[in-house]
Amino acid sequence: xxxxxxxxxxxxxxxxxxxxxxxxxxxxxxxxxxxxxxxxxxxxxxxxxxxxxxxxxxxxxxxxxxxxxxxxxxxxxxxxxxxxxxxxxxxxxxxxxxxxxxxxxxxxxxxxxxxxxxxxxxxxxxxxxxxxxxxxxxxxxxxxxxxxxxxxxxxxxxxxxxxxxxxxxxxxxxxxxxxxxxxxxxxxxxxxxxxxxxxxxxxxxxxxxxxxxxxxxxxxxxxxxxxxxxxxxxxxxxxxxxxxxxxxxxxxxxxxxxxxxxxxxxxxxxxxxxxxxxxxxxxxxxxxxxxxxxxxxxxxxxxxxxxxxxxxxxxxxxxxxxxxxxxxxxxxxxxxxxxxxxxxxxxxxxxxxxxxxxxxxxxxxxxxxxxxxxxxxxxxxxxxxxxxxxxxxxxxxxxxxxxxxxxxxxxxxxxxxxxxxxxxxxxxxxxxxxxxxxxxxxxxxxxxxxxxxxxxxxxxxxxxxxxxxxxxxxxxx
Amino acid sequence: xxxxxxxxxxxxxxxxxxxxxxxxxxxxxxxxxxxxxxxxxxxxxxxxxxxxxxxxxxxxxxxxxxxxxxxxxxxxxxxxxxxxxxxxxxxxxxxxxxxxxxxxxxxxxxxxxxxxxxxxxxxxxxxxxxxxxxxxxxxxxxxxxxxxxxxxxxxxxxxxxxxxxxxxxxxxxxxxxxxxxxxxxxxxxxxxxxxxxxxxxxxxxxxxxxxxxxxxxxxxxxxxxxxxxxxxxxxxxxxxxxxxxxxxxxxxxxxxxxxxxxxxxxxxxxxxxxxxxxxxxxxxxxxxxxxxxxxxxxxxxxxxxxxxxxxxxxxxxxxxxxxxxxxxxxxxxxxxxxxxxxxxxxxxxxxxxxxxxxxxxxxxxxxxxxxxxxxxxxxxxxxxxxxxxxxxxxxxxxxxxxxxxxxxxxxxxxxxxxxxxxxxxxxxxxxxxxxxxxx
Numbered sequence: 082x083x084x085x086x087x088x089x090x091x092x093x094x095x096x097x098x099x100x101x102x103x104x105x106x107x108x109x110x111x112x113x114x115x116x117x118x119x120x121x122x123x124x125x126x127x128x129x130x131x132x133x134x135x136x137x138x139x140x141x142x143x144x145x146x147x148x149x150x151x152x153x154x155x156x157x158x159x160x161x162x163x164x165x166x167x168x169x170x171x172x173x174x175x176x177x178x179x180x181x182x183x184x185x186x187x188x189x190x191x192x193x194x195x196x197x198x199x200x201x202x203x204x205x206x207x208x209x210x211x212x213x214x215x216x217x218x219x220x221x222x223x224x225x226x227x228x229x230x231x232x233x234x235x236x237x238x239x240x241x242x243x244x245x246x247x248x249x250x251x252x253x254x255x256x257x258x259x260x261x262x263x264x265x266x267x268x269x270x271x272x273x274x275x276x277x278x279x280x281x282x283x284x285x286x287x288x289x290x291x292x293x294x295x296x297x298x299x300x301x302x303x304x305x306x307x308x309x310x311x312x313x314x315x316x317x318x319x320x321x322x323x324x325x326x327x328x329x330x331x332x333x334x335x336x337x338x339x340x341x342x343x344x345x346x347x348x349x350x351x352x353x354x355x356x357x358x359x360x361x362x363x364x365x366x367x368x369x370x371x372x373x374x375x376x377x378x379x380x381x382x383x384x385x386x387x388x389x390x391x392x393x394x395x396x397x398x399x400x401x402x403x404x405x406x407x408x409x410x411x412x413x414x415x416x417x418x419x420x421x422x423x424x425x426x427x428x429x430x431x432x433x434x435x436x437x438x439x440x441x442x443x444x445x446x447x448x449x450x451x452x453x454x455x456x457x458x459x460x461x462x463x464x465x466x467x468x469x470x471x472x473x474x475x476x477x478x479x480x481x482x483x484x485x486x487x488x489x490x491x492x493x494x495x496x497x498x499x500x501x502x503x504x505x506x507x508x509x510x511x512x513x514x515x516x517x518x519x520x521x522x523x524x525x526x527x528x529x530x531x532x533x534x535x536x537x538x539x540x541x542x543x544x545x546x547x548x549x550x551x552x553x554x555x556x557x558x
Numbered sequence: 559x560x561x562x563x564x565x566x567x568x569x570x571x572x573x574x575x576x577x578x579x580x581x582x583x584x585x586x587x588x589x590x591x592x593x594x595x596x597x598x599x600x601x602x603x604x605x606x607x608x609x610x611x612x613x614x615x616x617x618x619x620x621x622x623x624x625x626x627x628x629x630x631x632x633x634x635x636x637x638x639x640x641x642x643x644x645x646x647x648x649x650x651x652x653x654x655x656x657x658x659x660x661x662x663x664x665x666x667x668x669x670x671x672x673x674x675x676x677x678x679x680x681x682x683x684x685x686x687x688x689x690x691x692x693x694x695x696x697x698x699x700x701x702x703x704x705x706x707x708x709x710x711x712x713x714x715x716x717x718x719x720x721x722x723x724x725x726x727x728x729x730x731x732x733x734x735x736x737x738x739x740x741x742x743x744x745x746x747x748x749x750x751x752x753x754x755x756x757x758x759x760x761x762x763x764x765x766x767x768x769x770x771x772x773x774x775x776x777x778x779x780x781x782x783x784x785x786x787x788x789x790x791x792x793x794x795x796x797x798x799x800x801x802x803x804x805x806x807x808x809x810x811x812x813x814x815x816x817x818x819x820x821x822x823x824x825x826x827x828x829x830x831x832x833x834x835x836x837x838x839x840x841x842x843x844x845x846x847x848x849x850x851x852x853x854x855x856x857x858x859x860x861x862x863x864x865x866x867x868x869x870x871x872x873x874x875x876x877x878x879x880x881x882x883x884x885x886x887x888x889x890x891x892x893x894x895x896x897x898x899x900x901x902x903x904x905x906x907x908x909x910x911x912x913x914x915x916x917x918x919x920x921x922x923x924x925x926x927x928x929x930x931x932x933x934x935x936x937x938x939x940x941x942x943x944x945x946x947x948x949x950x951x952x953x954x955x956x957x958x959x960x961x962x963x964x965x966x967x968x969x970x971x972x973x974x975x976x977x978x979x980x981x982x983x984x985x986x987x988x989x990x991x992x993x994x995x996x997x
Binding site: 086090097098100106108111132139140143144177179184186192216256263301331333359402404405408414416419421422427432439440452475483504535540548 | 561562563564568569571572573575576577578581584585586587588589592593594595596597598599600601602603604605608609611612613614615616617618619620621622623624627629631632633635639641644645646647648649650651652653654655656657659660661662663664665666668669670671672674675676678679680684685686688689691692693694695721723724726727729730731733734735769771795796797798799800812819820821822823824825826837843844845846847848849850851852854855856857858860861862863865866867868869870871872873875876877878879880881882883884886890892893894895896897898899900901902903905906908909910912913930947951956959963978981982985
């Protein structure tokens with residue numbers, strides 16, 4: 082890591098510099114609207130090399146998959162194949178315009194169509210829309226589809242969505258955006274949905290349930306088909322949150338097991354890069370009854386040509402144009418390199434890696450649920466008095482590992498949510514285990530090392546409370 | 559498969575440590591009847607095969623690398639300096655996660671802070687967030703934010719001259735709520751904003767390219783107690799007065815034009831900025847400055863109490879990501895061009911568009927409809943605009959957007975966009991071709 086402080090672009094500015102050579106004008110100047118001429122533009126002025134060094138140095142202040150192991154639970158930080166990047170960089174993608182017309186963009190529509198078909202098959206669904214730009218966007222699509230499907234059934238009064246207590250925060254937030262109220266369903270002793278509590282909640286105001294499977298404890302919802310049947314029996318629909326699909330590719334098709342509508346995070350399961358926060362892609366898939374409500378347009382094939390069309394009863398557009406196309410090209414490249422066998426190997430190896438870590442850590446880091454896990458598991462970081470999960474996480478950084486997801490799910494105190502993914506080797510996992518065990522020992526013998534961590538980074542722990550109390554959100558020089 | 563690093567012998571050792579005989583046993587919780595379905599997918603391809611297949615698909619498209627390009631309408635063909643993708647595609651940026659652990663994410667966090675700072679100055683606002691999915695969702699979320707400030711106000715006032723896809727997205731976002739989405743014609747100051755309005759929305763410029771001053775509209779919106787939301791062209795803000803300086807409360811934009819390829823319209827960059835007063839009501843991630851124990855400056859995600867992972871069903875929005883890499887490209891673009899370069903590019907667009915418009919307006923049967931515009935303008939055509947588009951396609955010219963795509967009543971309207979990438983000779987060629995196409 083680059084430990085030297087890096088000035089802000091504003092602090093590097095020298096009056097009159099431009100970091101890119103631009104052409105002069107070959108047409109006569111036109112007069113600007115007098116009342117709207119801008120007097121001052123206070124942006125930095127830099128030469129090209131200064132810009133290159135600045136951003137290169139900034140990049141060196143990041144952990145990334147290309148440089149470090151990233152066992153972030155529910156985030157699926159797997160290797161992002163370089164072939165994906167080569168595929169997305171084709172000039173035939175970069176220079177095409179969304180409104181050029183179907184005849185000018187047959188290649189793009191073909192890719193969308195083939196990706197829709199592949200993802201529908203992987204999930205066991207009837208139809209797929211690639212519109213949503215992220216997982217939360219796909220969730221919003223899904224709950225809007227449930228709303229409209231219920232209306233079409235004449236059941237528009239159903240306004241209550243059931244959400245297990247282990248769900249991601251986006252689930253209830255998406256429900257609010259779709260005009261639903263939410264009711265939390267507790268987990269039982271085995272970490273799965275409490276069936277009795279579910280039964281009690283199923284009345285005629287229920288619109289449906291949102292299920293993450295495997296859930297955020299890393300456990301497969303063993304009663305999934307029964308739960309789906311109960312909700313359907315009560316007149317509701319079942320939403321699948323596909324954030325954790327990496328455990329299930331080639332193993333289980335949710336669309337054939339009672340899930341009505343579901344999103345996948347292509348930036349997780351299908352290896353498109355996270356980019357420090359995005360762009361993602363959150364395609365949404367539906368069974369036959371809900372397919373007409375998908376957000377559009379979708380790509381379809383007619384008489385040997387590809388075209389875009391809106392589904393018959395679509396909830397409408399979720400963004401301008403056709404999804405995060407550049408991300409979709411990467412996901413297509415990945416699916417095409419895997420095939421059916423490769424997809425199953427992804428799930429198998431991600432689950433094997435997670436169980437291996439669980440088996441090696443469980444004597445030192447307590448587990449609330451001890452069953453075999455799927456692609457991730459949740460341990461607890463309170464390994465010594467006065468030691469919190471945050472301390473374990475920060476000390477891991479000094480050992481050269483990105484911390485796991487911490488304090489989530491909310492139902493496990495001092496949670497450490499660990500997801501290794503299939504692309505990490507046993508050797509890397511062993512190195513991580515050694516670090517975790519060593520930190521647990523330090524927690525008892527030298528806790529000050531944990532409290533002071535990290536010490537190997539450009540900055541130590543930052544005062545986030547002060548930062549939020551009097552926010553400085555832009556440079557004020 | 560090269561992405562699985564464990565050999566068979568590793569897997570055996572791991573199974574032994576777990577206490578299982580086979581990997582299949584780990585899936586015993588999955589209903590047996592449903593376990594390990596046979597997926598009907600095409601056979602797996604090697605890297606060279608997949609790149610050949612995808613390359614062949616990409617080659618079937620016709621874009622601005624093959625054709626003279628005058629089509630904009632929300633996605634724009636601008637020059638991207640080589641350093642922009644070279645830096646943004648570094649693995650340390652590309653494959654990093656959301657910066658929840660600030661000590662190992664200072665690169666991403668400082669870049670976001672720099673983007674927020676530069677964009678805030680460009681827009682003339684106090685705070686800019688780390689981005690939304692695209693310009694359309696940024697506008698929809700801005701309107702939602704305005705409505706949530708006072709749900710007693712049940713009307714959103716939009717220009718009729720708004721990108722039809724933006725309007726459609728806004729309608730989807732509001733489809734669960736009892737809010738009237740009303741339209742107005744002409745200048746935003748004549749929109750008739752009243753006490754029922756949560757917000758007045760204006761384009762700067764509008765979809766047709768028409769450019770209105772914003773000051774009086776801002777005064778009238780504020781007098782009626784409504785927020786004033788402006789959808790702006792970010793590049794134009796380098797040349798013309800910022801929306802913030804004219805009284806906008808929230809500024810949104812599609813930032814693709816700042817250093818990102820057209821890419822079939824995605825991923826885009828939803829830019830959103832606001833006044834300081836609205837800071838804690840904004841959706842999306844925001845980065846702020848912080849100090850560590852030794853007083854060193856660093857950056858963190860801040861004001862997270864607004865967000866879904868804390869507030870759950872009471873959150874401002876369900877948004878959970880930002881357009882990280884796209885935002886980074888725009889950040890590098892703004893830093894590289896700087897004040898002088900941004901002004902120069904905007905100036906080139908302005909001059910070339912006005913040169914093209916004056917020639918087209920002189921053609922028999924063609925008329926430029928705008929009184930004032932930046933880089934895009936609306937042309938009345940003597941024959942259906944789609945006919946012209948089809949004819950010119952054969953001459954490798956994309957003359958613009960035929961508005962019949964969105965409204966069959968607007969058959970003879972063509973939206974033309976000119977940028978710094980269009981040379982004088984190319985513009986002259988377009989004008990000659992338009993003249994012939996009308997015969």
